[in-house]
Amino acid sequence: MPVGIVIFEDNDRLRESLSYLIGNSGEYKLLADRNDCSEADTLVRVYQPDVVLMDIDMPGVNGIDGIKLVKEARPQTAVIMYTVFEDDEKLFKCLCAGANGYLLKKTPPQKLFEAIREVIEGGAPMSPSVANKVLRSFHHTKPIEYNLTKREEEVLSLLIKGSPVKIIASELKISTETARSHLKNIYNKLHVNCGKEAIAKALREKIV
Amino acid sequence: MPVGIVIFEDNDRLRESLSYLIGNSGEYKLLADRNDCSEADTLVRVYQPDVVLMDIDMPGVNGIDGIKLVKEARPQTAVIMYTVFEDDEKLFKCLCAGANGYLLKKTPPQKLFEAIREVIEGGAPMSPSVANKVLRSFHHTKPIEYNLTKREEEVLSLLIKGSPVKIIASELKISTETARSHLKNIYNKLHVNCGKEAIAKALREKIV
DNA sequence: ATAAATATCCCCCAAAAGGGGGATAGGTGT
DNA sequence: ACACCTATCCCCCTTTTGGGGGATATTTAT
Numbered sequence: 101m102p103v104g105i106v107i108f109e110d111n112d113r114l115r116e117s118l119s120y121l122i123g124n125s126g127e128y129k130l131l132a133d134r135n136d137c138s139e140a141d142t143l144v145r146v147y148q149p150d151v152v153l154m155d156i157d158m159p160g161v162n163g164i165d166g167i168k169l170v171k172e173a174r175p176q177t178a179v180i181m182y183t184v185f186e187d188d189e190k191l192f193k194c195l196c197a198g199a200n201g202y203l204l205k206k207t208p209p210q211k212l213f214e215a216i217r218e219v220i221e222g223g224a225p226m227s228p229s230v231a232n233k234v235l236r237s238f239h240h241t242k243p244i245e246y247n248l249t250k251r252e253e254e255v256l257s258l259l260i261k262g263s264p265v266k267i268i269a270s271e272l273k274i275s276t277e278t279a280r281s282h283l284k285n286i287y288n289k290l291h292v293n294c295g296k297e298a299i300a301k302a303l304r305e306k307i308v
Numbered sequence: 309m310p311v312g313i314v315i316f317e318d319n320d321r322l323r324e325s326l327s328y329l330i331g332n333s334g335e336y337k338l339l340a341d342r343n344d345c346s347e348a349d350t351l352v353r354v355y356q357p358d359v360v361l362m363d364i365d366m367p368g369v370n371g372i373d374g375i376k377l378v379k380e381a382r383p384q385t386a387v388i389m390y391t392v393f394e395d396d397e398k399l400f401k402c403l404c405a406g407a408n409g410y411l412l413k414k415t416p417p418q419k420l421f422e423a424i425r426e427v428i429e430g431g432a433p434m435s436p437s438v439a440n441k442v443l444r445s446f447h448h449t450k451p452i453e454y455n456l457t458k459r460e461e462e463v464l465s466l467l468i469k470g471s472p473v474k475i476i477a478s479e480l481k482i483s484t485e486t487a488r489s490h491l492k493n494i495y496n497k498l499h500v501n502c503g504k505e506a507i508a509k510a511l512r513e514k515i516v
Numbered sequence: 517a518t519a520a521a522t523a524t525c526c527c528c529c530a531a532a533a534g535g536g537g538g539a540t541a542g543g544t545g546t
Numbered sequence: 547a548c549a550c551c552t553a554t555c556c557c558c559c560t561t562t563t564g565g566g567g568g569a570t571a572t573t574t575a576t
Contacts, residue, residue: 195446224439228431234442235432238403249522262505264562278524284564285522294532294564296503297470303511457552472532486554492534493552502534502562 102126103220106149107133108140108166109182110158114205118153121209128216135159137166141173149177151216154199156183156190164190167197178219182212186229192237201225240306246289255282260299310334311428314357315341316348316374317390318366322413326361329417336424343367345374349381357385359424362407364391364398372398375405386427390420394437403442409433448514454497463490468507 105128109115115133123130131147134140137154138161144152152170156163167179180201181194194202201219203212204227215225226234248256251272258268269279283295292298313336317323323341331338339355342348345362346369352360360378364371375387388409389402402410409427411420412435423433434442456464459480466476477487491503500506 192446195443196448198447200440200443218436221436222440223436224434224443225436226432226439226443228426228429228433231432231434231439232408232430235403235408235434238400239406240404251523259504260508262500262502262508264502264504266562274523275525277526280564281524287564292470294470294472296467296472296507299504299507300468300470300511303508459553474532482553483555485556488533489554495534 102129103151103216104129104131104147104149105151105153105216106131106143106147107153108135108137108158108163109133109153109155110135111155125213127213137161137163137169140166140169144170144174144177148174151219152177152179153182154179156181156185156194164193164197167194167199171198180215180219180225182207186227186233188233191230191233195234202230203227204230248286248289252282252286252289255279256286256298256302259283259286259295260302262299310337311359311424312337312339312355312357313359313361313424314339314351314355315361316343316345316366316371317341317361317363318343319363333421335421345369345371345377348374348377352378352382352385356382359427360385360387361390362387364389364393364402372401372405375402375407379406388423388427388433390415394435394441396441399438399441400445410438411435412438456494456497460490460494460497463487464494464506464510467491467494467503468510470507 105122107115107118107122107130109118112135115135119130119133122128131149132143134143136158140152140161154163154166154170158166161169163181163183167181170177170179178200179198180203181199182203182205183190184205185191186204191202201215201224203215203225207215207227218225254272255268258271263271265276265279265283268283269276272279283298287293287295287298290298290301292301313330315323315326315330315338317326320343323343327338327341330336336359339357340351342351344366348360348369362371362374362378366374369377371389371391375389378385378387386408387406388411389407390411390413391398392413393399394412399410409423409432411423411433415423415435426433462480463476466479471479473484473487473491476491477484480487491506495501495503495506498506498509500509
């Protein structure tokens with residue numbers, strides 16, 4: 101049976117041309133198309149699409165919440181974002197919400213069809229610039245150097261487990277006073293004033 | 309001028325066929341090919357390639373450290389991994405080390421050429437199953453429910469900035485005693501005993 | 517060889533945090 | 547109507563923290 105598709109896109113003209121293209125592809129079957137995704141959950145429950153094409157900027161419920169509706173209603177339905185936005189915030193929100201692909205609207209129809217094929221086969225189609233952003237998000241940007249000594253790193257790694265000084269000291273088999281000294285030095289090097297800030301900074305910047 | 313390519317691949321047969329394909333493409337120019345990447349840094353400094361094709365499993369210096377050598381020597385050179393491995397550990401280590409693409413060896417040469425084109429244009433070519441792994445790494449696996457109230461979430465989000473109770477209270481325009489109450493409730497709900505543990509848990513599990 | 521950095525320990529003291537109570541008012545749900 | 551949750555506030559008391567000193571050995575670097 102052909103691949104079933106549902107489209108959420110508030111631009112009527114665009115939605116209609118997409119629907120037309122898909123309906124006449126032979127390869128895909130257009131199950132439904134809507135200009136808002138407030139009832140996305142019901143719709144995917146009823147039509148059980150293999151793929152959903154989802155815009156982001158829509159009146160009422162936006163596409164990001166739309167992803168969640170779709171995924172909660174039917175996790176196996178693949179959601180491909182189809183949008184003009186390529187800012188990091190929207191992109192990563194979509195990915196976190198469970199999007200299976202992310203295409204920019206400048207993608208030509210032929211590539212769009214390829215992407216649908218790819219997502220059906222378990223891939224994750226992304227426009228090149230999007231894939232690049234995603235990859236770059238892994239490039240541990242700057243291992244900012246705080247010049248912590250080995251011992252200080254040990255102390256810090258215990259600290260970020262939430263251990264109080266006494267525990268840190270006993271784990272490292274040193275006196276609490278020594279542990280406290282190390283902590284003071286760590287706070288100075290990280291430019292923070294207390295353990296809580298140090299933990300926050302260390303975890304955020306992936307020190308240790 | 310044609311796109312310059314350097315190959316690191318320890319399988320002689322494969323390396324030679326790749327070299328041959330690239331050398332005869334007209335589109336690309338093979339600058340060098342090696343069976344180990346112990347001198348990857350020197351090599352990219354000398355040949356200044358646009359793209360490096362890099363295997364992972366090589367004698368001596370492995371491909372992951374190879375990425376680092378290349379990127380430190382010449383950050384603008386794009387590194388495409390070309391490997392049989394698709395386990396999470398190797399994949400994400402490569403991405404973190406700065407890889408610009410990740411292709412499985414089952415990729416047909418034509419797709420390989422496409423990938424090189426894509427990476428030159430600033431994309432991030434990935435085999436479908438790889439792209440899928442990458443995307444899935446964003447799917448916030450477990451939104452473990454601690455049933456924090458809105459107010460408690462506000463307090464927690466201030467806490468993880470390292471703010472002391474007084475600051476939290478004044479930011480939320482409530483008394484320090486109220487803020488303290490909220491904190492106590494938060495600690496109970498998160499099953500922790502102090503603010504440091506709460507910060508660690510909240511940041512690790514991406515609550516708030 | 518000599519200086520600098522590191523790891524270790526100690527004291528004092530004020531401020532902050534944490535645990536234990538308890539109280540009031542507004543809202544929700546049944 | 548009543549129980550329950552939430553948000554607000556207050557007190558007491560002990561432990562922990564953070565900042566300020568300082569001291570001594572060992573290691574590292576120059």
